[in-house]
Amino acid sequence: xxxxxxxxxxxxxxxxxxxxxxxxxxxxxxxxxxxxxxxxxxxxxxxxxxxxxxxxxxxxxxxxxxxxxxxxxxxxxxxxxxxxxxxxxxxxxxxxxxxxxxxxxxxxxxxxxxxxxxxxxxxxxxxxxxxxxxxx
Numbered sequence: 001x002x003x004x005x006x007x008x009x010x011x012x013x014x015x016x017x018x019x020x021x022x023x024x025x026x027x028x029x030x031x032x033x034x035x036x037x038x039x040x041x042x043x044x045x046x047x048x049x050x051x052x053x054x055x056x057x058x059x060x061x062x063x064x065x066x067x068x069x070x071x072x073x074x075x076x077x078x079x080x081x082x083x084x085x086x087x088x089x090x091x092x093x094x095x096x097x098x099x100x101x102x103x104x105x106x107x108x109x110x111x112x113x114x115x116x117x118x119x120x121x122x123x124x125x126x127x128x129x130x131x132x133x134x135x136x
Contacts, residue, residue: 011046011060018057022073025111029078030060030071032115037062037069040121041128044068065131068124081106084134088126092119 015034019027037044044062049070051058060071067083082088085095085105094116097106109115 011048014048014057015046015060018060018073021057026073026078029109029115030073032117033071033078033080033109033120034060034062036115036117036120037124040124041068044124044128062124064128066134068127068131076110078109079106080109082123082127084127084130087130088123090123092116092122094119094123 047061048058069082072079095105097108
């Protein structure tokens with residue numbers, strides 16, 4: 001019984017539940033981004049962080065030698081924030097938010113916008129390489 005309860009609270013299950021609970025374009029977008037992240041890095045680890053009363057489902061987080069990115073959902077967007085985004089090359093121009101900071105960069109995705117899957121996978125692989133190089 002305890003194993004089943006622990007499995008229900010696994011990060012992957014919590015992310016599944018969040019996607020299902022959204023039940024709209026934001027859930028579809030988060031699911032698509034998640035699949036692209038997993039396709040880009042077969043060693044990525046899913047986590048859920050910052051669970052609190054105002055956000056009981058927490059924030060989906062993907063890690064490999066440190067945090068790669070988080071996937072937050074808002075009423076009007078899904079925000080993919082890269083922990084060390086400022087250190088990454090972005091030749092496809094995916095970053096469109098949090099551009100002024102010295103560390104993070106983000107991609108805001110709104111309803112109906114297409115995701116450049118190949119460019120996102122390249123960015124994920126670069127984020128992994130950055131984390132490994134930093135020894136995070």
